[in-house]
Amino acid sequence: MAELHSLSRRSFLRQTFAFSALAAIHPSSLFAQSASFAKPDSGAAHMFMIGDWGTDKYLDQQKAVAVSMAKWMENNQSHPGAMFLLGDNWYGRLPGGVNDPRWNDQFENMYPTNLFPGPAYAVLGNHDYEHHAGFDKVQLQLDYPKQHKTRWTLPDKRYTFTWPEKNPLITFICLDSNLPGTKSWDFSPGSYLMSHADADAQDAWFAEQLRKPRTTPFVAVVCHHPLYTNGVHRDNRILIPRWDPLLRQHKVDFYITGHDHDLQHLEFDGHPTSFVVSGGGGAELVNWSVPPEKRGPFGGKVIGFTHLEAAKDAVILRHVGADANQLHAFRKTTDGKITILNS
Ligand SMILES: [Fe+2]
Numbered sequence: 125m126a127e128l129h130s131l132s133r134r135s136f137l138r139q140t141f142a143f144s145a146l147a148a149i150h151p152s153s154l155f156a157q158s159a160s161f162a163k164p165d166s167g168a169a170h171m172f173m174i175g176d177w178g179t180d181k182y183l184d185q186q187k188a189v190a191v192s193m194a195k196w197m198e199n200n201q202s203h204p205g206a207m208f209l210l211g212d213n214w215y216g217r218l219p220g221g222v223n224d225p226r227w228n229d230q231f232e233n234m235y236p237t238n239l240f241p242g243p244a245y246a247v248l249g250n251h252d253y254e255h256h257a258g259f260d261k262v263q264l265q266l267d268y269p270k271q272h273k274t275r276w277t278l279p280d281k282r283y284t285f286t287w288p289e290k291n292p293l294i295t296f297i298c299l300d301s302n303l304p305g306t307k308s309w310d311f312s313p314g315s316y317l318m319s320h321a322d323a324d325a326q327d328a329w330f331a332e333q334l335r336k337p338r339t340t341p342f343v344a345v346v347c348h349h350p351l352y353t354n355g356v357h358r359d360n361r362i363l364i365p366r367w368d369p370l371l372r373q374h375k376v377d378f379y380i381t382g383h384d385h386d387l388q389h390l391e392f393d394g395h396p397t398s399f400v401v402s403g404g405g406g407a408e409l410v411n412w413s414v415p416p417e418k419r420g421p422f423g424g425k426v427i428g429f430t431h432l433e434a435a436k437d438a439v440i441l442r443h444v445g446a447d448a449n450q451l452h453a454f455r456k457t458t459d460g461k462i463t464i465l466n467s
Pocket residue numbers: 176211212249250251348382383384
């Protein structure tokens with residue numbers, strides 16, 4: 125059953141302060157409500173984001189989100205120049221490897237090029253690390269674009285790029301968040317995650333990327349596992365001590381993930397980073413661990429996707445449900461100010 129929670133500004137502030145000493149919301153001066161519904165600006169750059177979409181059991185839900193993406197575009201005359209695949213790209217088996225029919229059925233034809241042109245940037249989720257009968261689904265995802273003409277873009281387990289290609293506005297730092305200890309379910313011996321050495325090397329690389337002089341107005345970190353989430357997987361005690369200090373120190377604008385099968389937007393008092401969860405791409409809905417009315421500003425137990433709109437002075441993120449309706453939206457400007465755009 126779909127559930128939506130969007131707090132009034134007053135109750136949001138009151139409840140969030142009451143809930144958590146770790147993570148209270150921005151002071152009220154940073155948070156404004158807009159009464160108007162802001163339509164996507166055709167002059168800006170656009171991309172769609174989906175997480176937890178490559179289901180092997182809930183194809184109807186994956187299809188419903190894909191249909192919603194197309195309908196949203198038609199309704200708003202808004203066309204994305206790229207997609208982001210936020211991990212758990214492939215649940216279950218791909219017995220045909222890079223030639224398995226699921227690549228066409230659930231990616232190429234599910235999000236057809238004529239509607240969704242441009243690169244589809246991927247990051248790796250825990251289900252991508254599932255080990256099935258000797259098939260290494262991580263390596264398959266790295267190999268697929270080398271063997272097929274495709275928009276699938278995964279040059280490495282971690283990578284960075286600026287977007288859009290011309291006049292870039294956002295530096296995306298894409299990480300592999302499958303650190304040792306991050307799994308929430310058992311996996312068989314012989315399966316694998318990153319090694320501790322890989323995780324340390326990635327942390328050094330991550331810090332090095334953040335130390336580079338900024339060349340874009342905004343910086344976003346994208347991976348599969350949330351640091352903070354109201355969803356079933358809970359705040360991540362492995363990742364928070366490693367990465368949260370870096371987000372704060374370098375004033376990262378956005379930390380965008382999937383993993384919990386819902387749509388969330390979390391803000392914390394004094395924290396420069398907006399935390400966005402977009403895990404509604406198709407897999408089964410799961411329960412809250414923290415009532416979203418206590419920590420927000422938004423949580424929706426729904427399937428859906430996220431529309432990112434970027435311009436020189438602001439980024440707008442919209443969570444959109446399976447029937448092409450906007451559930452929540454906010455604008456963040458280069459000075460860190462956030463405006464909720466829900467009407
Ligand atoms: Fe996941």
